Amino acid sequence: MTKKNEIKDKSFNPQAFEPKWQAKWEADKLYRAVIDESRPKHYALTMLPYPSGDLHIGHWYAMTPPDARARFKRMQGYNVMFPMGFDAFGLPAEGAAIKHNIHPKIWTYQNIERMEKQMRTMGAMFDWEREAISSDPEYYKWTQWFFIQLYKKGLAYRKKASVDWCPKDNTTLAREQVKGEDRVCDRCGTPVIKKELEQWFFKATKYADELLHFDGIDWPEFIKVSQTNWIGRSEGASVIFKTEAGDSIEIFTTRPDTLWGATFMVMSPEHPLVDKITTPENAQTVSEYKDQAAKQTDIQREAKDKEKTGVFTGGYAINPVNDERIPIWVADYVLMSYGTGAIMAVPAHDERDFEFARKFGLKIVPVIQPDGVELNGDTMEHAHEHEGVMINSGQFNGTPATNDKGLKNPAIKTVIEYLEEKGIGKRDVNYRYRDWLISRQRFWGAPIPMVHCEKHGWNPLPDEQLPVLLPDDITEWKPTGESPLKFHPTWKDSTCPICGEYAMRETDTMDTFMCSSWYHLRYLSPHNDKAPFDEAEYNYWMPVDTYTGGSEHANMHLLYFRFFHKALRDMGITEGGEPTMQLRNQGMVLAEDNSKMSKSKGNVVAPDVLVQKYGADTVRAYIMFFARWQQGAPWDSHGIEGTARWIRRVWTLFTDDASNSGTPASDEVKKNLRRRVHQTLKRVTYDFEHFEFNTIISSLMELLNDMYKAREAGAVGTPEWNEATEIYIKMLAPVAPHIAEELWTNHLEKPYSIHQQKWATVDESAAKDDTIEIPVQVNGKVRDKVIVSADASEEEIRNAALTSETIQKYLEGKEPKKVIVAKGRLVSIVI
RNA sequence: GCCGAAGUGGCGGAACAGGCAGACGCGCACGACUCAAAAUCGUGUUCCCUCCGGGAAUGAGGGUUCGAUUCCCUCCUUCGGCACCA
Structure with a gap:
């Protein structure tokens, strides 16, 4: 480390100071997260990677902004745990085994070693002592x-x-x-x-x-x-239909209000009762139909433009509400995997049943009459699936059926009550979830x-x-x-x-x-061989405070993860209903031509090369800056130059103190500097909290530009300048941890480490503007701007606007019809 | 078809809570420094016009409002989820 009397290295050389600080932080265990009851905890979790071989820009995009946020939280006084590990089981390792005749374990652990090394160049605050690798026996046990x-x-x-x-x-x-x-x-x-x-x-x-x-x-x-959507909850009723063969068939429907219009039934070809229901004379055709259905793939069977097929079983059922004798068919548009594998068909009010009925000449009886049109089963061209009034439904005629689903629909509610009373059906719920x-x-x-x-x-x-x-x-x-x-x-x-x-x-x-459903728990005590995790650790750290990762896991990992937590809760292993309180998803970094990055296309951006050229801090900052993090964007390899320039300008400003101009700063300059610093601090604090990383960087760029101007105006050496410097480096620290440390510890000679400093507090009164420029609109168009004091009253603002020369010109001596003053914002004059 | 998110300069994007659209950066142009280049610094950069000035513009069209990128309605496009789910 540079001693005070040594000549400071003023050349910007991140390739030298980045590894230096990484090594020191690690040696000092700066990011070790241990239980500390005296401080509030913050568990920042980011989805663990698969050890595919090399760290690509997508990993940096997923990891470094959450790292910056975790660092910010830490400076705010939280005891932060930010662990990392590997989701190390999986197919690519077997692919490599087949291709190169190497054990998947060897391939996997070689990759992990390489990726860990690459991850260390990010300068992230991972607590490596908590690393968990799902393919380790101590983990998969x-x-x-x-x-x-x-x-x-x-x-x-x-x-x-x-x-x-x-x-x-x-x-x-x-x-x-x-x-x-x-x-x-x-x-x-x-x-x-x-x-x-x-x-x-x-x-x-x-x-x-x-x-x-x-x-x-x-x-x-x-x-x-x-x-x-994935869980696909449907509210309705299950109803039992007796058949002439003796067995009953249970069906599920979301429209029990249309029961009176059920003119036939359809069973899935796989339904266990098909053979019993089928009469001997129909056995041959039904069996052939079943064979044919079995041969088809799901895609063929479920293609929505496919014409309906099906065969009659010869069997009949009794409609339980009107005792009508209705035929039972077998058709592959009814799936065994949903509901009971059998349906009541209401052709007048279900498009699929309608199509089927028309094709096979089955009876169509409307039971919901829409307003204004009289439905006729013989002539209608489409099923009527919407609201109306119940007809042909005995005692329920006249009941309004709305477009609401489930019990909110009065017709459905009334009919379900009736079914339950009669014991022929009951309220039921179905899910598409498996x-x-x-x-x-x-x-x-x-x-x-x-x-x-x-x-x-x-x-x-x-x-x-x-x-x-x-x-x-x-x-x-x-x-x-x-x-x-x-x-x-x-x-x-x-x-x-x-x-x-x-x-x-x-x-x-x-x-x-399965492995990734509980890794957040293993981080709590990755080497515990008595239990999956340590109870004290659990009680202190859980639940996860912020979870970040890709949205492609919406219906996979993120659903398994929640299920798992609930199942463990019911076994008394975990507490609470959810593993994580907050979730944020980063978008995807696309290739420059807007296509997906992939190894096979050879368009993957390698962060290592960028780190060598610009340093990790620049890559981190650019990743935060070039897109809205939660949205993602195509990579722009030129754009990084702008961020690199900013980082170098930061370096220059704080290391090149010789260039202060001769004139001492005016009070005005000092006050303005202080105001800009606190305004920026306010904004940056807000943006970190809200994962708005791109505007953090632009705010810091703006403040830097202002600081250069303040330096020109002679601010260097003033208390305001020293405060600005200190706050600037603190705001920079989560984004660019190495340069912040180098400037803080070596150039400003402040106590190591910047990463153990407290986040600065906004001085609201300093952040406030003295005077503000207020646009004045005439008939909705900005015609002038007036400068008033920030706490000017409505009356004062109004006067300033109306007495402005330019505005007078527009008024042409006339009295305005209306003057609206939005305090502190704008004046709108209507003439 | 249903559900959700999003459409702003050449590009990434900014805009607190309905109040100056285009911050910041890339790119581009010009200038300074230089023998020259790079780097650096400075200036300009939404579009249009008759350019002291004025007009148009946030996917399109309408509405509410003194005022709409922001709220409401209709439509278009892109992306994501579901889809013969009874």
Whole structure:
């Protein structure tokens, strides 16, 4: 470190001082977060990366602005924890294993080492002693332990179901991991297929209703909406229809008010009662239809422009409200995966049923009459899906049906009450949300800690046998559709925890989203081998105060994360309903041509090169400046020059004190400087709080320009100048931690470290303007500006405006019709 | 089709709470320094006109208001979620 009597290095050389400070901060454990009851805590969490190989600009974009904010919070007096780790299980490691014949573990840990090194160049305040890596046995031991807790609580179960399968990645996927209309694998973009398989699930649907509530948490609207859509809650009724074959069919409907118009029923081809309902004469056609439906993919079956198909079963049901005998059909537009897999068809009021009825000549009976038009089942061209008055519905005729959903609709409410009274139906709610399928037929994941015994079926392994370790001696990685673990000669051999006889291990591994559902807890005590986390740490740090990350996880990680927390709460492991109070999502950094950055396109911006050229501080500042953080933007490689220039100008101003001009600063200059400093401080404080990073930088740029002018005017050396310098460096510290430290400690010779200083307080009276310029509008157009004192009364402002020469000209001696004075803002004159 | 977010100069973007649209920066132009270049510094930079001055303009059109980028209605475009979900 530079001693006082040494000659200070005035050349700007971040490549020298950045690593120097990084090393010192680390040696001094400056960012170590330990429990301190005397200070309020702040847990700043940012989504942990996958160790893909190299840190790219997207990582910097995701991590450095939240780091700046965490630093700001720390200067505000919070005890801040800002941990980092790796979501280290996952497919790319297996891809590398296949390609280069290297164990996924080796590939993963090499990448982690490289990325940690790159992360250290960011100068972030990560507490590396809290680092958690999900592929470490000490970590996945507890991932497995959580699985067992969920299993014991009945929240993990095994079932055979028609599941989504990615033919490229050779594994099953959760519903959330199948995207868009084309039903493609979220990871690789390959269209998924359906397979009938027995798999492990988490009972996420148990929390469907609770997951719809976001009370008290500050999350972006679009994430809440996205999750709400995903869960897809529908209110309605379930109704039981008796059939002539003897069995009853239960259906779900959101429109029980249209029950009287149900003129037929439709069952999904997979419905278990289809064969019983089908009469012998129709058995052949129904069976052929079922076979054909089974052959089609979901995309083919569910294509919305597809013409309706279906066959008659020969069976009949009785409409419970009017005792009409109605035919039962089988059609693939009814899905087994939603509701009960059977519907009542109301062709007059449902477009899909209408289409079907027209095609097959089925009866159409209108039961909701819209205002003004008389519906006729024989001639109508579309279903009437909106409001009207109930008709053809016996005692309910005349009841108004609104466009409201659920019980808010008087017709629906009345009919549900009637159904419940008669015992033929009840109020019901359905969700499109599905349980979380967590089995993956892949190697590089946490093994599911279950064994299967001939006699005792599936059982969890006792805690002392955890972790179930992944073997190192695997040589064949090729995906076969079954986990490579299955082909290991001995790995799957285990013993039944009940009888001690031979039992076979589950060879599937867990969805990596399981690992990331609890990493925020592991950061609390990453090396604890007695428990997943330390209770004292939990009590102090949780919940997470601010969570930042990409919005692509809206319906995946962010939903799993919430589900997990609620499930743990019900097991008494965590407290409170939500893991994090505040969520903010950064946008995406696109390539300069507006396309997505990707390794394969070779358009990824490498931060390392920029750090070498400009220094980390400049890269950090530019990342905050070049776009609205929560929105993202295409990268602009020229733009960084402006930020680099600013950083150099900061350096020059604070190191080159010789250039003060001879004339001493006037009181006016000093007062103005002080005002600008406190105005900027106010703005920067607000912007940090609100994640508005781009305007933090522009405010600092403006203040710097003002400070250069103040220097010209002789302000250097005055108390106002010294205050300005101090506050400027404090505001700079979260953004550009290295240069701030270098200037603070070495050039201003203030006590190390700038990062342990207290954030400055706004002096409101100093920030206030003395005089203000008030625009004067005549008929809505600005014609003049008058200068008045900041606390001028309405009357004074009015007079100033009306007596202005320019305004007089516009008035032409006439009396204005109206004069509006917005105090401190503007005068509007109407003539 | 339903739900949500967003449309402001050549570009990224700014504008507290309905009150001067375009802060800050990139780019561009001109100038200073220099033998020259880079760097640096300075000036200008929404568009149009008959340029002391005036007019238009925040996706389009309408409305409320003395006054609208901001509030309301209709529409267009882009992005994201859902979608034969009963």
